[in-house]
Amino acid sequence: MTGDRATTPPPSRTALYLAYLQIGLTAFGGVNAWARRFFVEKKGWLTEQEYAETLGIGQVLPGPNALNTAIGIGTRFHGATGAIVCALGLFTGPMTLLAAVASLYDAYGQLPLVRAILTGIAAAAAGMVMGTAMKMASKLRPSLPLWCIGLAALTLAMLHVRMPYVLLMLAPLGLFDSWRELDR
Numbered sequence: 001m002t003g004d005r006a007t008t009p010p011p012s013r014t015a016l017y018l019a020y021l022q023i024g025l026t027a028f029g030g031v032n033a034w035a036r037r038f039f040v041e042k043k044g045w046l047t048e049q050e051y052a053e054t055l056g057i058g059q060v061l062p063g064p065n066a067l068n069t070a071i072g073i074g075t076r077f078h079g080a081t082g083a084i085v086c087a088l089g090l091f092t093g094p095m096t097l098l099a100a101v102a103s104l105y106d107a108y109g110q111l112p113l114v115r116a117i118l119t120g121i122a123a124a125a126a127g128m129v130m131g132t133a134m135k136m137a138s139k140l141r142p143s144l145p146l147w148c149i150g151l152a153a154l155t156l157a158m159l160h161v162r163m164p165y166v167l168l169m170l171a172p173l174g175l176f177d178s179w180r181e182l183d184r
Helices: 013-026 031-042 048-060 067-109 112-140 142-159 163-182
Strands: none
Touching: 013 031, 013 067, 031 048, 031 067, 031 112, 048 067, 048 112, 142 163
16 A cells, blocks of 8 residues: 555554554564554555654654644544544553563573564664665665765764754754745
């Protein structure tokens, strides 16, 4: 599915809850990557552009960006109740699993094998985030100035510049370029 919402009916609250329940239980380390695949590619409930805009807003707001994005998607389809449904779906499964895993980690977390497994999981999660960013960029085809802003953001992140400062520096440039593109 390509994400053509013109022929795709909007999801019900139950469908949104079950979608985020599934995403929350299967998206280890990369909720937004799985959510994008589910909402844009698999179900076609959002276009690539709509998901990118919702994700972008979710990332610049304080709090966990996966939750912010879920709330944005829920609100888009069903207002405040949709936001609550998506948030509950996102966290129901993982909170249950987290309680169990925390108990196991408390007992076995210092074992070298457990540490090695967690390091491998972290590397896989980072790769998923980078892969999703590349896939979105190839489909959205940002302008050269927006690519430069993205590279500047990556560089600043690698230099450990705090997110609020990165936003203060780069968001006005992104807004200016997007505004300039609209005038063309």
